[in-house]
């Protein structure tokens with residue numbers, strides 16, 4: 001198992017946004033049903049006015065929140081290149097680290113962290129920061145998956161120990177969040193992705209963070225490949241009473 005919360009690995013990989021776009025095809029283009037639409041629904045349920053997305057990548061989800069919710073949306077990402085792409089969508093996007101959020105206490109009523117907490121070396125520090133910038137009663141919506149995501153793809157390939165170990169996953173996410181938030185809810189977003197053909201699988205494997213070297217070992221097969229996705233959204237709530245007032 002290989003860790004993916006190494007800052008250098010993260011910086012190098014996310015300097016190439018096209019790799020992220022390919023890695024996300026199973027969750028966007030190939031996914032049965034609108035996976036991010038369900039996440040958007042969870043965000044909307046909090047009726048937020050001020051939303052912060054951390055690890056916002058190229059800003060595609062922030063863009064969607066901005067057009068579908070009547071809320072102010074601010075995005076932050078460690079990668080300058082990703083932030084440039086988000087800004088080119090007209091978003092208020094800033095370069096910054098989730099472990100040291102450049103915002104005053106209690107400035108947002110929702111924080112979104114989609115598929116990013118497993119990249120953060122000091123998770124407790126990042127979650128303490130999220131809690132600090134949330135208003136009392138505010139919510140964190142955090143999406144992640146399991147290490148076994150897209151099992152049918154990986155079952156075709158040798159297990160050489162390069163499977164990523166997710167520090168924040170479907171399995172341990174709730175207990176990690178519970179160290180910072182008294183109320184944590186897990187919403188199962190498991191589903192299926194349909195890769196149209198072998199080339200799409202090769203392209204996907206070649207864009208992964210730790211298993212790109214396996215791309216040319218994808219065996220030949222005809223037709224599409226249906227693979228299981230194992231995403232989950234956690235909704236964690238900051239208590240209604242302000243710690244400042246307590």
Ligand SMILES: C[S@@+](CC[C@H](N)C(=O)[O-])C[C@H]1O[C@@H](n2cnc3c(N)ncnc32)[C@H](O)[C@@H]1O
Nearest residue numbers: 014055056057077078079097098114115116119
């Ligand atoms: C898998 S991508 C997800 C992007 C976006 N949330 C989405 O769903 O399209 C993870 C993103 O988190 C960013 N990231 C990683 N560690 C971070 C940190 N400590 N602070 C802020 N952003 C970080 C990366 O640069 C990358 O853009």
